[in-house]
Amino acid sequence: MPTQSLTDLPEYHDDLLIMKVRPDAGLLATPGALGGDFRESSEAPGLSTLALYERAGFIKRVIPLHGAALRAAAPAGGALEGIVAAAASFGGTPAPNNGVTMLELHPGTNPVQLQTALGDDASIEYVSRVPVRYLMVDTTSAATPPPADNLWNLKKIRWAEARAAGLPSADGVRVAVLDTGVDPGHPDLPPLRRYVYDYGIPGGSTSDSDIVGHGTHVTGTICAKINNALGINGVCSCSLSVLKIFSDEVTFIPARNSFAFLVDPVLYRAALADCIEQDEQVVNLSIGGYGTPDPQEKQLFRALVENGCTVVAAMGNENTAKPSYPAALPGVVAVGATGLDDTRASFSNIGSHIALSAPGVGIWSTLPTYPGRTGNRAALSAAGKIVPGAPITRETQYDAWDGTSMATPHVAAAAALAIAKHGAMTPPNVVKWLKNASDPVPAMGSSAFTVEYGSGRLNLAKI
Amino acid sequence: MKSIFFNARAGAAPEALDALVEELRARVGVNEAGPLRPGARSAAVQRMFYATLDADADADALVRELNMRGEVESASIPSERHLAQD
Numbered sequence: 001m002p003t004q005s006l007t008d009l010p011e012y013h014d015d016l017l018i019m020k021v022r023p024d025a026g027l028l029a030t031p032g033a034l035g036g037d038f039r040e041s042s043e044a045p046g047l048s049t050l051a052l053y054e055r056a057g058f059i060k061r062v063i064p065l066h067g068a069a070l071r072a073a074a075p076a077g078g079a080l081e082g083i084v085a086a087a088a089s090f091g092g093t094p095a096p097n098n099g100v101t102m103l104e105l106h107p108g109t110n111p112v113q114l115q116t117a118l119g120d121d122a123s124i125e126y127v128s129r130v131p132v133r134y135l136m137v138d139t140t141s142a143a144t145p146p147p148a149d150n151l152w153n154l155k156k157i158r159w160a161e162a163r164a165a166g167l168p169s170a171d172g173v174r175v176a177v178l179d180t181g182v183d184p185g186h187p188d189l190p191p192l193r194r195y196v197y198d199y200g201i202p203g204g205s206t207s208d209s210d211i212v213g214h215g216t217h218v219t220g221t222i223c224a225k226i227n228n229a230l231g232i233n234g235v236c237s238c239s240l241s242v243l244k245i246f247s248d249e250v251t252f253i254p255a256r257n258s259f260a261f262l263v264d265p266v267l268y269r270a271a272l273a274d275c276i277e278q279d280e281q282v283v284n285l286s287i288g289g290y291g292t293p294d295p296q297e298k299q300l301f302r303a304l305v306e307n308g309c310t311v312v313a314a315m316g317n318e319n320t321a322k323p324s325y326p327a328a329l330p331g332v333v334a335v336g337a338t339g340l341d342d343t344r345a346s347f348s349n350i351g352s353h354i355a356l357s358a359p360g361v362g363i364w365s366t367l368p369t370y371p372g373r374t375g376n377r378a379a380l381s382a383a384g385k386i387v388p389g390a391p392i393t394r395e396t397q398y399d400a401w402d403g404t405s406m407a408t409p410h411v412a413a414a415a416a417l418a419i420a421k422h423g424a425m426t427p428p429n430v431v432k433w434l435k436n437a438s439d440p441v442p443a444m445g446s447s448a449f450t451v452e453y454g455s456g457r458l459n460l461a462k463i
Numbered sequence: 464m465k466s467i468f469f470n471a472r473a474g475a476a477p478e479a480l481d482a483l484v485e486e487l488r489a490r491v492g493v494n495e496a497g498p499l500r501p502g503a504r505s506a507a508v509q510r511m512f513y514a515t516l517d518a519d520a521d522a523d524a525l526v527r528e529l530n531m532r533g534e535v536e537s538a539s540i541p542s543e544r545h546l547a548q549d
Contacts, residue, residue: 180546202495203464203515214546263544265466266513273500273508291542296468296511303507314547325542374548403548 015060016130017103017111017118021083023090025123046121047080049114050103054079058109063102064089079103099125145364145398148233152340153221153359157410159235162417162460170238170416175222176280177409178271178287179215180261181208181244183368186216186397188224188231194241194278199270206247212261212374213367213394215242217401218286220366221409222416231398232364235413235460236420241280243271245287250376250388259376259388263287272300276307281419284412285313285332286405288324298329305331310419310430312412314404316349321451328353333415333431336454337361337407342441344452348404354454355431356438358414360407362400369396410458418463437462464494464515465522469529469538471510479534484512492520510536 053059062082082101089098105111111129118127145151154160174193184192198205210216219242224234245268250259275283283304293301304311312333316324327334334353337345337360344350345361372394379389411434418433419425425433438456440448449455471480487496496514503509516522522540529538 199500201497201499201501201513212546214548260545265468265541265544266515268544269468269499269511269513269541273503273505273511276505276508277500277503286547287544288547289542289544291544294468294539294541295537296470296539297541299470299507299511303505307505317547324547325544401548403546405547408547 013130014111015105015107015109017105017115017127018065018130019083019101019103019118019127020125021087021099021101022123022125023087023099025087044121044123046118046124046127047083049117050079050083053105053109053114058106058114060104060106063104065097065100065102102130143395143397143399145232145400148227148231151232151364153363153410154233154235156338156340156342156359157235157414157458158461159233162463165461167417167460167463168420170236170413170420173238173282173416173419174241174278174280175238175282175284175412175416176241176243176275176278177215177219177222177284177412178243178245178268178275179218179284180212180246181206181210181215182219182242183210183213183216183366183370184242186220186366186369188228188366188398189216189219190223190225190237190240192242193239195244196241196271196274197244199267199274201266201270204266204270206244206264206267208244209248209370209372210244210368211248211372212246213372213399214286214374214405215244216368217363217365217399218284218405218409221363221406222284222413224366231366235410236417238282238413238416238420241278243274245271252378252386257378258392259378261375263289269296269300272304275309276300276303279307280304280309281424282412282415283309283311284409285311285326286403286408288314288316288327288404290316290322290324293325293329297326301326301329301332305427308424308426310415310427312408312415314408315351315354317347317403317405318349319347321350323351323353324349331427333411333434334454335404335408335411336452337402337404338441338453338457342457343443345402345404345407347402348407348452350451352451354451356411356435356454356456356458357441358407358410358458360404361402363402363406364398364400365406367395367397367399371396414458414460414463417460421463433463434458464518465520465540466513466515467522467526467529467538467540468499469512469514469526470536471512472534472536473510475510475534480512483532483534487514490525492517493525 373391376388
C-alpha cells in the first residue's frame with residue numbers, strides 16, 4: 001500500500017517553541033524581585049528550566065517577534081536576555097507581538113519538557129509548539145486528461161483502428177516494467193500479476209511507494225484499463241509485473257544542481273535476474289545512462305534475450321548521438337520519441353541502434369494517487385554542505401509527461417500485442433514485427449531507416 | 464553506499480565461491496555480499512554476485528583484487544542508470 005500521504009506530514013516543528021511573557025511579570029522592572037537572579041529562582045521555574053536548557057546547549061537561538069526587536073538588532077546575550085528584551089517591548093507601542101519570542105532548539109532536544117516547565121511559570125502568558133503549515137495545493141484535484149478516445153498518442157499509433165480490425169488482447173503475455181514502482185491502488189490500473197520491491201537478498205529491498213510516479217506513468221501507458229470511463233486507455237491488456245529498481249534516497253546531480261532518484265544497481269540487477277527466472281516475455285526499461293555496461297550488466301541482458309524476452313528500452317533524452325544503455329546493447333529494442341507532427345522530439349537521442357519511434361511528447365498517463373516528488377532542489381545546510389532542499393513535487397492521479405521514457409511503453413505494449421497475435425516467437429522475430437509495424441514519417445524522406453526515427457513511428461494497425 | 468558486481472568463472476567450485484563471499488562479508492567496509500539471485504536456475508545468473516560497500520570504502524581496490532582471483536571472471540563498478548524522462 002502507498003506509504004506517503006498528507007497525514008504523514010508532521011503537525012509541529014520539532015525544534016520550535018513560541019512563548020509570550022506577561023506584561024506584569026516584572027522581569028524588566030525588578031528582576032531582583034525574582035530572587036536577585038531568576039536563573040535560579042523557584043518563583044520562576046520555567047525560566048529556571050530555560051536557563052538550564054541554555055547551559056546544557058539545547059537552545060540554538062532566541063528569535064524576538066515583538067516590534068521593538070524587529071526594528072532593532074537582536075538582543076545581545078542568551079535566552080534569558082532575549083526574554084527580558086521581550087518584556088521590555090511592553091513599554092513601547094502597543095502591539096500584538098509584544099512580549100512574544102520564538103525559541104529554536106537544537107535538533108534532538110525534546111521540546112515538550114521545556115514547554116511544560118515554561119507553561120507552569122506564572123510569568124509566562126502562554127507557550128506553545130509551532131504548527132507546521134503547508135502550501136494549500138489541492139493534491140486531490142489532479143490534472144485532468146482529455147477524453148480517453150481523444151488521446152493524441154493512441155490516435156497516432158492507430159490504436160482504435162487496430163482494435164476494430166481485430167487486434168487481440170495480450171492478456172496471456174507476461175510483461176514486466178522495471179521502474180520507480182507503481183501505485184497498485186490506482187483505479188485506472190488493472191490488478192498486477194506481481195509487484196516486486198524486495199528481492200530476497202541483503203540490501204536488496206526498498207519501499208513499495210512510487211515516490212517519483214514514473215513507474216505508474218509507464219504502467220498506465222502499457223495497460224491502463226480500457227474504456228472503463230476513467231482517465232486514459234492503455235495500449236493493451238496484459239499480464240503485468242512491476243519491479244521497483246529505485247531506492248527512496250535522492251542523489252546530488254552537480255550538472256543540474258539538484259537531487260534526483262537514480263537506479264539502485266543492486267535492485268536493477270536483481271530485477272533483471274528475476275525477469276530471467278520468471279520467464280518474462282517483454283521487459284520495459286524507460287531508463288538509460290552513458291556509462292559503458294560492465295560484463296555482468298551485458299550478460300544479464302544477453303541471458304534475458306536468450307531466454308526469449310523482448311527487451312524494450314528508451315533511447316535517451318539528451319539530443320545526442322552518444323549511445324545510452326541499456327538501449328544500445330545488442331538485442332535491445334531502442335525507442336525514440338516523436339511529437340504530434342510526427343517529427344523527432346527535440347530531446348530524443350539518435351543512433352544506428354534505434355529500432356523505431358513512438359509518441360513521447362505530452363503523453364497523458366496515470367500517476368500515483370498519493371503525493372510525491374521527482375527530486376529535490378539543492379540547499380545549503382548550516383555547515384555549508386549541499387543537502388536536499390525543497391521537493392520538486394508532481395501531480396497525482398494523471399499528468400502529461402515528455403520523454404523517450406514515455407515512448408518506450410507504447411512499443412513494449414506493441415511487442416505484447418505482436419506475441420498475442422502471432423504466437424510466441426523469438427525476440428529477433430518480435431523486433432521484425434515491430435519494425436514492420438511502423439510508418440516512415442515525412443522527415444525520413446524515401447529512407448526506410450534513419451538514425452533519428454529507426455524504421456518510423458509505431459502503427460498498431462500493421463501488427 | 465557503493466556497490467560492485469562480479470561474475471564467477473565458469474566451472475568455479477561452489478565451495479570456493481562460498482568462501483569468497485564469506486571473506487568479503489568479513490572485510491571492513493563491506494556491508495553485504497552474496498549471489499545476485501540465490502537458487503537461480505539460469506546458469507548465467509548462478510554465476511553473478513554483488514557486494515555493497517560503505518561510502519568511503521575503496522571500491523576500485525576491491526575490484527582490482529577480485530579481478531586477480533582465479534574463481535572470478537570479471538569484477539566491476541556499475542555505470543549509473545537514470546530515468547529517461549525529459
